[in-house]
Amino acid sequence: MKGSLGFRRTALAGAALATALGGSALLVACGSGQGDGGAPATATAARLSVDDSYIPLPPAGGMAAGYLTVRNDGGQGDELVQVSSPGASSVTMHRSTASTMEQVEKLDVPANGALRLARGGAHLMIMGWEKAPVLGDELELDLTFARTGTISVKVPVKELTYRPGQQ
Known part of the structure; x- marks a missing residue:
């Protein structure tokens, strides 16, 4: 028993x-039902690509603006948190309003959307060029995102009047 x-x-x-x-x-x-960062488990990670990049030729060695589009084909948003360049001492992010331009710490890249850096809106300010740029030069920009990490792109120097899609 x-x-x-x-x-x-x-x-x-x-x-x-x-x-x-x-x-x-x-x-x-x-x-x-939440994945990393509080996103729904069904959301795919951010999938970023950069296109339409250009820098209008600045006056002799002066400050220049930088424009580009960051596309996100993923289901999770990201943030552009820093931009640097081995060819310039400083690259900062700015946003223009009707009357001012202010430096910003980050720019949102929406899920299944795009961040457009364009004339009259969000843009980059590039200062302290290693060498004075000329038409056709390319400046390497290292774009650092909160989730995706760093993406390096070569950005061409174009005519001051250049507008993508209009040339």
Whole structure:
């Protein structure tokens, strides 16, 4: 009889352990529905690409503006948090309003959308050129994003009057 009681205890303990483990697995599988960073688990990570980049030729060695479009084909947004260049001492992000221009710390890149840096809006200010730019030069810009990391792009120096899609 003692052997039978030991078997029952072992069987009950095994059943309790299996139930507990199964319940834990179910809780993990049914989680909060949130992926990393609080995004829905079904959202895909940000997938960034850069196009339409250009720098209008600045006056002799002076400050220049930089324009480009960051496209995000992913289901999760990102933020442009820093821009640097090995060919310039300073690259800062700015936003123009009707009457002012202000430096900003970050620019949003929406999920399944685009961040457009364009004349009259958000743009880059490039200062301290290593060498004075001429038409056709390319300046490397290192764009650092909060989630995606750094993307390096070569940005061509164009005529002052250049407008993408209008040339």
